Amino acid sequence: MIDFLDDEILNDMVLEAKKYTKYGVVADYIPALGEANPETLSIAIYRGNKNYVAAGNIREKFTLQSISKVIILAVALMDHGEEYVFSRVGMEPTGDPFNSIAKLETNIPSKPLNPMINAGALAVTNMIIGESTAEKLGRILSLIHEMTGNTEITYCERVAKSELETAFLNRSLCYFMKQHGVVRGEVEELLDLYTKQCAIEVDCYDLAKLGYVIANEGKNPVTDRQIIPLHITRILKTFMVTCGMYNSSGEFAIKVGIPSKSGVSGSIMCSVPHGVGIGIYGPSLDDRGNSVAGMKLLEGLSSRYNLSIF
Numbered sequence: 001m002i003d004f005l006d007d008e009i010l011n012d013m014v015l016e017a018k019k020y021t022k023y024g025v026v027a028d029y030i031p032a033l034g035e036a037n038p039e040t041l042s043i044a045i046y047r048g049n050k051n052y053v054a055a056g057n058i059r060e061k062f063t064l065q066s067i068s069k070v071i072i073l074a075v076a077l078m079d080h081g082e083e084y085v086f087s088r089v090g091m092e093p094t095g096d097p098f099n100s101i102a103k104l105e106t107n108i109p110s111k112p113l114n115p116m117i118n119a120g121a122l123a124v125t126n127m128i129i130g131e132s133t134a135e136k137l138g139r140i141l142s143l144i145h146e147m148t149g150n151t152e153i154t155y156c157e158r159v160a161k162s163e164l165e166t167a168f169l170n171r172s173l174c175y176f177m178k179q180h181g182v183v184r185g186e187v188e189e190l191l192d193l194y195t196k197q198c199a200i201e202v203d204c205y206d207l208a209k210l211g212y213v214i215a216n217e218g219k220n221p222v223t224d225r226q227i228i229p230l231h232i233t234r235i236l237k238t239f240m241v242t243c244g245m246y247n248s249s250g251e252f253a254i255k256v257g258i259p260s261k262s263g264v265s266g267s268i269m270c271s272v273p274h275g276v277g278i279g280i281y282g283p284s285l286d287d288r289g290n291s292v293a294g295m296k297l298l299e300g301l302s303s304r305y306n307l308s309i310f
């Protein structure tokens with residue numbers, strides 16, 4: 001039972017998993033991410049109603065990167081409903097790296113295969129309702145504020161700018177999709193919003209709460225308010241299982257078995273069904289872009305506390 005887990009046990013598990021940080025590298029294709037300390041590993045596990053355990057420097061901030069894909073999918077589904085969203089993005093895993101362009105050309109009609117890869121997330125970001133980038137970003141942040149109870153959360157300008165200046169591959173994905181009518185409007189405006197949403201800054205505690213709300217069928221842990229409809233949280237968790245860890249999702253399902261989403265900042269958000277959220281930060285990444293030590297830590301937690309959903 002994860003209820004028996006305390007800070008001391010968790011700290012020992014973090015120290016053990018930390019040894020694996022040396023087998024990875026920090027992402028530097030977004031130059032600002034390259035400044036992270038590769039030896040860092042921290043985790044917060046939120047069990048509802050302010051009950052949590054933690055280890056490492058859980059107040060250290062990092063950017064959501066691909067974890068934002070789960071949040072914007074929730075916003076788009078609440079804005080438009082399933083039929084519209086899935087007319088512009090698919091539901092199938094790709095088995096390719098997260099930034100791959102390959103399947104956009106070979107898949108007919110040319111819509112991205114799922115919302116957890118960059119192409120799919122760009123298509124979903126393109127659906128967010130709002131008059132301006134600021135309004136759209138404000139709506140994404142509002143949902144995050146409500147889920148975490150932390151209204152201070154905003155985006156890191158430096159990381160957003162660093163990505164916008166170097167996002168050549170994401171620009172290509174957008175132009176390709178624009179050619180095929182999947183992306184509409186100005187590509188630069190879309191990239192501006194996308195890089196800002198990826199640069200939303202949180203700490204492990206916030207991330208654990210985001211994961212918790214999805215695990216808790218969309219309800220706020222303190223007020224019990226339904227923030228995200230139940231059927232949408234099911235969609236989010238399913239994508240987290242099938243595509244959340246990029247092209248490691250299958251292996252991760254076997255070894256860990258928890259709906260999870262990772263980001264190239266080295267973050268992982270997990271939603272253990274029926275009420276546990278986990279937020280991890282460990283910027284040393286494996287060759288698929290997942291936190292090496294974070295995955296080891298999850299493997300240990302899952303087997304020790306029987307957390308696999310399978």
Ligand SMILES: NC(=O)CC[C@H](N)C(=O)O
Nearest residue numbers: 065066098118198263264
């Ligand atoms: N895997 C990720 O976290 C990718 C997010 C990053 N902002 C990108 O588009 O490349």
